Amino acid sequence: MAIASFIKLTYGNQPSQFGVLRLPDASGKCPVVITFHGGFWKAKYGLEEISPVDEDLTKRGYATWNVEYRRVGEPGGGWEGTFHDAVDSVNFLSQLEKDFPLDLSHVVIIGHSAGGHLALWLASRINRLNQDMMDGLLQIPIKGVISLAGVSDLEKMWEIDAQNGIDSPVENLMGGMPKEFPDRYRFASPIDQLPVRIPQILIHGDSDVDVPVELSLKYYHRAIGLKDQVDLKILPKTDHFMLIDPLSAAWQSVIDSLNKLVY
Template identity: 60%
Template sequence: MSHKAKISYGKHHSQYGVLRVPDKKEPCPVVVMIHGGFWQSKYDLEENNPIAEDLTSRGYATWNIEYRRVGEEGGGWTGTFHDVIDAINHLSQLKEPYGLDLSSVMIIGHSAGGHLALWLASRTAGNPDQMFHELVVPIKKVISLAGVTDLKKMWEFHEEKGMKSHVSALMGGSPHEVAERYQVVSPIERLPMKIDQVLVHGVLDRHVPVELSRDYYLKAMEQGCNVSLVVLPDAEHFKIIDPASTAWNAVIDTICPLRKS
């Protein structure tokens, strides 16, 4: 059995998360989940429900967060970024009433959520700036599932395909127009990071090319980061968040290597 609650961390209707807590007496480790959808309002946290339920059944409390996205008031630059920080900070208020163990918080982000997860990891280095809220809950590990590790390369990929880039919509301009913004929030520009990072990416991904994770991994390794890369030859973009897939088993191994059943 588990307990499930929808909890607001702000006043906007998209500033909430769904907390699932397994029925156990001791405090639960927490996995924060950030969904993808290229930061657009037409996609929401329901994408993560299956893996949230799977992880809760394995003994983790899961905090599946929503945030203001492009197409909503306050979404995009900079509201989306403030929201993911505020959502994680809100765990400190949930710790006592829900019996959460915040000593080893993990973040899992899929696609655009992978971008936000890795960016959050860069906020823990003790270099707060005035642009964003301070992240006060410590993060132990970030797992990027088909994550957008490089906003500039993602923008270029869309341009080459003749697509209107969702990256520009998030950032309020192209890498040429607002270059300094890309420097501040593109994960590859934020290296090195002092946090454990795992990148999982499928070779068959047509939405976010696997090269983004490979290039990020190589740069992170060069800079001495604790980073690992899991490339899945038969997986496409959504397989890695399907609990029924073998790709999800590879993700589980990175989350709880000592808990393999």
């Protein structure tokens, strides 16, 4: 199936508040996959990283909404702007539905690395609202979320960076260390928002040196303990970036997981 069209559309007034909508060459309304790219929330990494994923999914009959968002290093990036953008970009689909053949009863969010963090965090914006922090709820139904090597535990990732003597991208995102902003970390960390009561699929390579697989394992076991709807796939001989390479052996696991959620 060929890609019929793609178009850049803005969901806000800031330069990074935009997305790329791709539509398949198909008749009728299409299921939608929203993608969030990684890059540890840094401004130097953009949505082009995950474009091959969107191109492949569109060829398979999905409409894709590849989201850009404000990142650390640009005005409004980090706490709280990045999180507002994640919510606003998803809710913008209700506007796109007016002009494009989108089936909003079949929407899945896929995120890689830092984008996996945002995808899992967005699941917590569906069934409840924490009045003590930033507001914002998703206004469209989501069939499920797929985290590809997602940073599912912000404090644990910060600890790993500290142990390795790395300038922590998590600390830069959150504006400080966990001990400085414990409430902020609890609100923004997906593992602390469990249970979310929508299907979640975690896919992680056992050879990942960028985001250790132990984060997904810890998230999975806590979710299972809370009787949440979660599945975990640990792929052998798979590194951090093979998960977003449509030519890799790992890609079929992503496609199988997506089809399971949508259909």
